[in-house]
Amino acid sequence: MRPALRELDAAQSTDRRSVRTRSALRDALAAEIEETGDLSQVTVTAVSDRAGVTRRTFYSHYRDIADLVCQIEDETVRESHELVRRIADTRLSELQESISRFEPCPGGVELLTYFKERGTYLSALLGDGGDPGFAEKLTCVVRDAVRDRASEGLVPLASGAFFEYYLTFAISAEVGVLVRWLTSGMHESVEVMARIMTALMFVRPGDLYGRKIDFDIPAIGVGALATKGNPDD
Structure with missing residues (x-):
């Protein structure tokens, strides 16, 4: 595979992974809201754990x-x-x-x-x-x-x-x-x-x-x- 094609494939893979991560974090947020009954009680740790990602990954997408x-x-x-x-x-x-x-x-x-x-x-x-x-x-x-x-x-x-x-x-x-x-x-x-x-x-x-x-x-x-x-x- 030529370098340009490898770079394109890698970029697409990274993008798909990013989309999956963001989707998982959104679903995890929803689940935490349902469980706690109060958005203000939802934490980054709880959302990250439920989504199956690290806090570092969370912060790479959201503040x-x-x-x-x-x-x-x-x-x-x-x-x-x-x-x-x-x-x-x-x-x-x-x-x-x-x-x-x-x-x-x-x-x-x-x-x-x-x-x-x-x-x-x-x-x-x-x-x-x-x-x-x-x-x-x-x-x-x-x-x-x-x-x-x-x-x-x-x-x-x-x-x-x-x-x-x-x-x-x-x-x-x-x-x-x-x-x-x-x-x-x-x-x-x-x-x-x-x-x-x-x-x-x-x-x-x-x-x-x-x-x-x-x-x-x-x-x-x-x-x-x-x-x-x-x-x-």
């Missing part, structure tokens, strides 16, 4: 537990942003057609597949013993990805404060459903969960009780504008 957590979360936020953008680019006509067939929104399966493939450690970080701020990071990245697209074609009187609160409500709800699915064991398949999350965006409380509730969105928008600046009204 400490906080850095391990930060890198996982930053990677998740960065990679999921584009996946959410694909969903946000869906036209309302496409979405309506998907709902009428009880099919997932275009891009929904891909997004949930991403999270399920990483569910072992993401569920632990998003659970009760994990990082309380992680879900908020996901909420922020979703808002950043969908806000401009969601504001296109708005009924003028529904813009402003009402739209901002609606967007906060909708995004928080969808992220909450995602977290619930991840942390409760992901019993539903990706396809079924994608269909459910698509449909949930258009379910009104009365629909669950056989009572259709209609209201005038523009009128609510006008009402929100009218009370702006009058907190005592």
Whole structure:
């Protein structure tokens, strides 16, 4: 084997080993969170021992537990942003057609597949013993990805404060459903969960009780504008 090929083979082998080590450390982190019930109690020694590597190997990849957590979360936020953008680019006509067939929104399966493939450690970080701020990071990245697209074609009187609160409500709800699915064991398949999350965006409380509730969105928008600046009204 020529020297150049040997060097390339060695580099690829090192890279594969590094990927395996990082994966083992992430899974070990998740297991320690589950066992201790508190991320703040997880130590480098415990994670390294569970992953079957030395502390020196751990420190060759991460500065400490906080850095391990930060890198996982930053990677998740960065990679999921584009996946959410694909969903946000869906036209309302496409979405309506998907709902009428009880099919997932275009891009929904891909997004949930991403999270399920990483569910072992993401569920632990998003659970009760994990990082309380992680879900908020996901909420922020979703808002950043969908806000401009969601504001296109708005009924003028529904813009402003009402739209901002609606967007906060909708995004928080969808992220909450995602977290619930991840942390409760992901019993539903990706396809079924994608269909459910698509449909949930258009379910009104009365629909669950056989009572259709209609209201005038523009009128609510006008009402929100009218009370702006009058907190005592």
